Amino acid sequence: MFNPFDSWSQAGNGQSASNAWNGVGQPPSVFGALPYPSDPNYSSMVTFYFTSFNPNILNCSVVGPRAQTYYRIVTDNQMPGYSVIKNAEGRNVSLVEWQTLPMIEVRGVLAKQHVRTWLGLTSDRSSRTMTVRGMQYTWSPSDKSINLYAGGPRDRKFLARISRANGAISLDMTSDAMQLGLLDIVVVAAFLLQCGRNID
Numbered sequence: 001m002f003n004p005f006d007s008w009s010q011a012g013n014g015q016s017a018s019n020a021w022n023g024v025g026q027p028p029s030v031f032g033a034l035p036y037p038s039d040p041n042y043s044s045m046v047t048f049y050f051t052s053f054n055p056n057i058l059n060c061s062v063v064g065p066r067a068q069t070y071y072r073i074v075t076d077n078q079m080p081g082y083s084v085i086k087n088a089e090g091r092n093v094s095l096v097e098w099q100t101l102p103m104i105e106v107r108g109v110l111a112k113q114h115v116r117t118w119l120g121l122t123s124d125r126s127s128r129t130m131t132v133r134g135m136q137y138t139w140s141p142s143d144k145s146i147n148l149y150a151g152g153p154r155d156r157k158f159l160a161r162i163s164r165a166n167g168a169i170s171l172d173m174t175s176d177a178m179q180l181g182l183l184d185i186v187v188v189a190a191f192l193l194q195c196g197r198n199i200d
């Protein structure tokens with residue numbers, strides 16, 4: 001089954017420099033050029049890292065600003081087939097049941113349902129949608145990240161991104177996403193999108 005989120009982490013995704021310039025002359029020199037302006041979408045981001053893999057993301061910690069642990073993901077051998085996401089206070093935030101069709105529950109936000117229902121592929125299989133508190137969001141691969149947007153194709157608003165570098169997984173969230181109270185649900189979605197297991 002085609003997974004649109006497989007290719008983004010592979011190196012060499014984009015066009016080569018010669019292709020990008022359509023073979024017309026040489027690319028312009030950037031020596032001495034002013035710094036390229038940063039994308040306003042990515043300003044004032046809060047970054048979280050999935051870290052301390054034991055041996056992988058199925059058992060890890062999620063740390064945020066000031067290296068504070070915000071979540072622990074535990075896939076306990078004593079509860080085979082389950083992954084639990086706990087917050088900094090040790091309370092269960094989410095439970096994933098690994099079955100033929102995996103199930104997900106997020107306490108107080110998402111009733112127990114199939115992961116493929118909640119994080120469903122779009123009809124063209126290029127993105128995944130999720131509904132949280134009646135609002136629809138879209139996860140879309142973009143270069144070397146998976147970006148989260150609110151709204152439709154014409155008026156979509158960037159909220160978060162998942163990216164990989166040097167074996168680490170980072171989650172950047174905008175202040176808007178934090179104010180919408182999406183941290184728990186986005187961490188759960190990021191875990192599911194990066195766990196390496198079939199979620200469909």
